[in-house]
Amino acid sequence: MLSNIFLLKGNNFDDLNHLDIYSYPFDISKRIKDDFFKKVIIGHEEGCISGEKEKKKISGNTSQKYILNCVKFEIDSPIAQNVEDLNLFTVSINSKMIIGLMFDEEDNPYDYAEIFQELSYEMLNNEKFCNFEDEFEIENFLITLFIDIRRYGDEIIQKYHEIAFQSSEIFTKVFLFGIDDVGKSSLIRRLKTGQFNDNYFAPTKKFNIEYLQEDDGQLAIWDMPGNLILRKNWLNGIQDSNILIYMIDIANQMSFKESKEEFWKIVNRGDIKDIPIIIVANKVDLLHLDHQNRDQQLERAKRELMEYFQFKLLYGRNWDFFFTSVKTNYNVLKIIDSIFSMTESN
Numbered sequence: 596m597l598s599n600i601f602l603l604k605g606n607n608f609d610d611l612n613h614l615d616i617y618s619y620p621f622d623i624s625k626r627i628k629d630d631f632f633k634k635v636i637i638g639h640e641e642g643c644i645s646g647e648k649e650k651k652k653i654s655g656n657t658s659q660k661y662i663l664n665c666v667k668f669e670i671d672s673p674i675a676q677n678v679e680d681l682n683l684f685t686v687s688i689n690s691k692m693i694i695g696l697m698f699d700e701e702d703n704p705y706d707y708a709e710i711f712q713e714l715s716y717e718m719l720n721n722e723k724f725c726n727f728e729d730e731f732e733i734e735n736f737l738i739t740l741f742i743d744i745r746r747y748g749d750e751i752i753q754k755y756h757e758i759a760f761q762s763s764e765i766f767t768k769v770f771l772f773g774i775d776d777v778g779k780s781s782l783i784r785r786l787k788t789g790q791f792n793d794n795y796f797a798p799t800k801k802f803n804i805e806y807l808q809e810d811d812g813q814l815a816i817w818d819m820p821g822n823l824i825l826r827k828n829w830l831n832g833i834q835d836s837n838i839l840i841y842m843i844d845i846a847n848q849m850s851f852k853e854s855k856e857e858f859w860k861i862v863n864r865g866d867i868k869d870i871p872i873i874i875v876a877n878k879v880d881l882l883h884l885d886h887q888n889r890d891q892q893l894e895r896a897k898r899e900l901m902e903y904f905q906f907k908l909l910y911g912r913n914w915d916f917f918f919t920s921v922k923t924n925y926n927v928l929k930i931i932d933s934i935f936s937m938t939e940s941n
């Protein structure tokens with residue numbers, strides 16, 4: 596678990612006697628020996644030089660969000676260090692400042708590598724949280740970064756470790772994914788409680804795992820966060836899945852391109868090629884289909900989706916597609932039936 600965060604700032608790291616030190620929640624400068632921070636700086640530099648970690652700038656990230664013409668703060672790859680028996684993870688900002696995370700002994704800092712870099716980058720360059728000119732600003736930045744990384748650890752990493760220990764044999768593991776706002780968590784609520792709430796808006800931030808007892812067996816449904824930053828956690832949860840469900844918001848055509856890219860990023864992975872997939876085009880109630888031509892209209896919509904998403908490339912795999920409305924309950928139970936029929940035949 597993350598226990599503390601600190602920031603070292605000086606005009607010049609050659610002058611290690613004149614550093615400004617900020618930390619949260621404990622004032623660590625009072626608790627540890629004088630030369631601790633020197634060792635941290637030297638350890639960080641050595642880690643970079645030895646190439647223990649590829650020294651890759653986050654500004655080179657291919658994710659669209661990080662491509663900016665002018666990057667004010669460059670964040671290097673984090674370096675794991677053990678200084679005075681403390682388990683540390685450090686990044687440097689513009690090679691002038693160092694942010695350090697302190698973890699419990701048993702933690703693996705590399706579980707936090709991406710979130711540490713991305714959050715720092717996002718807060719400094721996109722949200723312009725801090726210019727490092729004002730103490731209050733720096734403290735505020737550190738507190739926010741600490742809380743967000745700690746929450747990530749509690750909600751994603753700890754949960755992942757806990758669940759990895761549970762036996763998957765008695766459950767059919769259903770991996771439910773898709774970009775944000777398509778209706779994944781609403782589907783789970785509908786299945787669990789029979790309810791749907793139009794005003795429900797609670798983007799999923801962690802692995803949300805629900806267990807369902809159905810006539811044909813028990814399901815463990817892993818509801819993934821669709822949030823852009825959290826999507827990379829899909830790969831932490833997908834192992835040992837018995838079936839994948841990919842959800843699309845049929846009413847939001849603007850999102851199709853993004854949704855298609857995310858779909859193929861996962862589905863093209865060799866290690867999941869034998870896992871059956873159900874593609875669910877949700878929110879069909881928003882299409883305002885007219886009663887008389889409903890079937891033809893759905894048929895046409897399906898053809899267009901097949902073409903756009905290139906689902907034909909799934910040829911040879913065990914897959915299915917159908918429309919749903921979690922709101923009106925249309926085809927919701929069909930999802931359950933398909934889960935059992937497709938996993939049985941697999």
Ligand SMILES: Nc1nc2c(ncn2[C@@H]2O[C@H](COP(=O)(O)OP(=O)(O)OP(=O)(O)O)[C@@H](O)[C@H]2O)c(=O)[nH]1
Pocket residue numbers: 773774775776777778779780781782792793794795796797798799800819820821822877878879880881919920921922923
């Ligand atoms: N009209 C309509 N709205 C829906 C339907 N399903 C979900 N919604 C609404 O869509 C919004 C997003 O639903 P969520 O279930 O939170 O979406 P999600 O995919 O879990 O989103 P993330 O957790 O951010 O990945 C909510 O306002 C739901 O009420 C549906 O079938 N029809």
Ligand SMILES: [Mg+2]
Pocket residue numbers: 779780781797798799818819820821
């Ligand atoms: Mg959700």
